[in-house]
Amino acid sequence: MFLIRCPWCGERAETEFSYGGEGEISRPLDPDALNDAEWADYLFLRSNPRGAHKELWNHSQGCRRWFGVNRDTVSYKIDSTYPLHASEEDGQ
Amino acid sequence: MKRYSALSLVRNALGSNKQWDRAWRSPEPKRKYDVVIVGGGGHGLATAYYLAKEHGVRNIAVLEKGWIGGGNTGRNTTIVRSNYLWTESSLLYEKSLQLWEDLSQELNYNVMFSQRGVYNLGHSLQDMRDIERRVSANRLNGIDAVVVDTAQIKQAIPLINTSATARYPILGASYQARGGVARHDAVAWGFARAADDYGVDIIEQCEVTGLNRDNGRIKGVETTRGRIEADKVGVVVAGNASVLATMAGLRFPVESHPLQAFVSEPMKPVLDTVVMSNAVHGYISQSDKGELVIGAGIDAYNGYGQRGSFHTIEHAMAAIIELFPMFSRVRMLRMWGGIVDVCPDACPIVSKTPVAGLYFNCGWGTGGFKATPGSGWAFAHTIAEDRPHELNAAFDLERFTTGALIDEHGAAGVAH
Numbered sequence A: 001m002f003l004i005r006c007p008w009c010g011e012r013a014e015t016e017f018s019y020g021g022e023g024e025i026s027r028p029l030d031p032d033a034l035n036d037a038e039w040a041d042y043l044f045l046r047s048n049p050r051g052a053h054k055e056l057w058n059h060s061q062g063c064r065r066w067f068g069v070n071r072d073t074v075s076y077k078i079d080s081t082y083p084l085h086a087s088e089e090d091g092q
Numbered sequence B: 001m002k003r004y005s006a007l008s009l010v011r012n013a014l015g016s017n018k019q020w021d022r023a024w025r026s027p028e029p030k031r032k033y034d035v036v037i038v039g040g041g042g043h044g045l046a047t048a049y050y051l052a053k054e055h056g057v058r059n060i061a062v063l064e065k066g067w068i069g070g071g072n073t074g075r076n077t078t079i080v081r082s083n084y085l086w087t088e089s090s091l092l093y094e095k096s097l098q099l100w101e102d103l104s105q106e107l108n109y110n111v112m113f114s115q116r117g118v119y120n121l122g123h124s125l126q127d128m129r130d131i132e133r134r135v136s137a138n139r140l141n142g143i144d145a146v147v148v149d150t151a152q153i154k155q156a157i158p159l160i161n162t163s164a165t166a167r168y169p170i171l172g173a174s175y176q177a178r179g180g181v182a183r184h185d186a187v188a189w190g191f192a193r194a195a196d197d198y199g200v201d202i203i204e205q206c207e208v209t210g211l212n213r214d215n216g217r218i219k220g221v222e223t224t225r226g227r228i229e230a231d232k233v234g235v236v237v238a239g240n241a242s243v244l245a246t247m248a249g250l251r252f253p254v255e256s257h258p259l260q261a262f263v264s265e266p267m268k269p270v271l272d273t274v275v276m277s278n279a280v281h282g283y284i285s286q287s288d289k290g291e292l293v294i295g296a297g298i299d300a301y302n303g304y305g306q307r308g309s310f311h312t313i314e315h316a317m318a319a320i321i322e323l324f325p326m327f328s329r330v331r332m333l334r335m336w337g338g339i340v341d342v343c344p345d346a347c348p349i350v351s352k353t354p355v356a357g358l359y360f361n362c363g364w365g366t367g368g369f370k371a372t373p374g375s376g377w378a379f380a381h382t383i384a385e386d387r388p389h390e391l392n393a394a395f396d397l398e399r400f401t402t403g404a405l406i407d408e409h410g411a412a413g414v415a416h
Helices: A036-043 B006-014 B042-055 B087-107 B125-140 B150-156 B184-197 B238-247 B310-323 B325-329 B369-385
Strands: A003-006 A010-013 A018-022 A052-058 A066-072 A078-082 B032-038 B060-063 B118-122 B146-149 B172-176 B201-203 B208-214 B217-223 B226-235 B255-264 B274-277 B282-286 B292-298 B332-342 B349-352 B358-362
Touching: A003 A078, B032 B042, B032 B217, B042 B060, B042 B184, B042 B369, B060 B184, B060 B226, B087 B125, B087 B184, B087 B369, B118 B125, B118 B150, B125 B146, B125 B172, B146 B150, B150 B172, B184 B201, B184 B369, B208 B226, B208 B238, B226 B238, B226 B369, B238 B255, B238 B332, B238 B358, B255 B310, B274 B310, B282 B310, B292 B310, B310 B325, B349 B369, B358 B369
Parallel strands: B032 B060, B032 B226, B060 B201, B118 B274, B226 B358
Antiparallel strands: A003 A010, A018 A052, A052 A066, A066 A078, B118 B172, B146 B172, B208 B217, B217 B226, B255 B292, B255 B332, B274 B282, B282 B292, B349 B358
16 A cells, blocks of 8 residues: 655545556557557557556545656555646645 | 376385486576477476477477476366366367366476366346356357256255355356366476476576577577577566567556465365455465365456455455354464566467567466466467467467457356
């Protein structure tokens, strides 16, 4: 069981959260310009590293906001959590 | 290889069991092989075995970073069945089931394959509709399957709670009589011994650290025991597929997750079949030793740590107690986690890759054990012929680009 620090609510048990998969995958800005291989990369291909991983979590049983987590996929240690957008950092 | 038989048991018993041969050799790696298989789990050893037996390839090495039977092969809940929904997957798993049926004789090794039947429970009207559909699809594909009602379930499994007032009442099930369980590590040992008999070098404690390529073609592997050249390399490393793919400069559509299982203290026989429920999310059988073997779903997060979160176990246990209230007083003995690599469509990849001579067999997710012989059989064909067999042609890497996914996720009504 992880203890995850929600940027807004503080440390809570893992059961309050939902996992959102690999983070920092940008939605294509011009979808019509993508070929099949680029769509495959965006939709399906993942880095799935053994070690440091940037990922998304949602505080689904709390404030219901998404945020980023830096976690190690071997030790499972969470190094840091952070709001996804700079504008959120002041708690807006 | 000295064959195991009743006579050999007697002879060795008279010799105080000191004259048994090693089941497989422990050779030093050679400089070069025709085919190198990375990963000495059940699938990798089966691949080497069928490469030697069906395709006449003799110069083969299987490289295992740990020891034989120490990875996912020894960490699963040993359920074997072939009642998948879609034709592509059901035919591949059915091939595997047919191989299971003769495996002990073929390998001269008792893999304790026990066709005790598999129930997949339905708890809602929609569950039952999905079960009817899947059973019909199975029968069209020549796979044994029947729909059974609550009374039939209660008769076959007296301990199960079929009360209509249960939180998730049991409305019926699909039943595959030819499904069952097998002794998981015996499968790895049996394939290892039989492959070794064909001259396959099984090299343990040998981790692959790099895939050598030249001009888009595989040249061999770098290992912790030195460089090994190879004409062809087949990678069968389950949860570590992405790690190996990265070594070849490839990105894969798999994510690695912990999958946990646990066993109870041994008890007298109480459950002589396999019960699975996707709705309450748990599955259970009883081993020949008497332990209840229980599993559930994956932990949602990516992980390579061979352990998961406690609440996942709690969830699985709640599901089992929902089905079998009597088991609430059974003590659990041990639990563990394996690392499974899951594809977006919950179907495997048994495929060539953009690198010539490099093949991947991965993405079996939570249900790879049942496929062990069939997976090895199809992958051996893919490597030997440099093209997939028709049974695994649909399971290529390209499907994530073409969009021809095999959406087995949930469609089978069973996740494992």
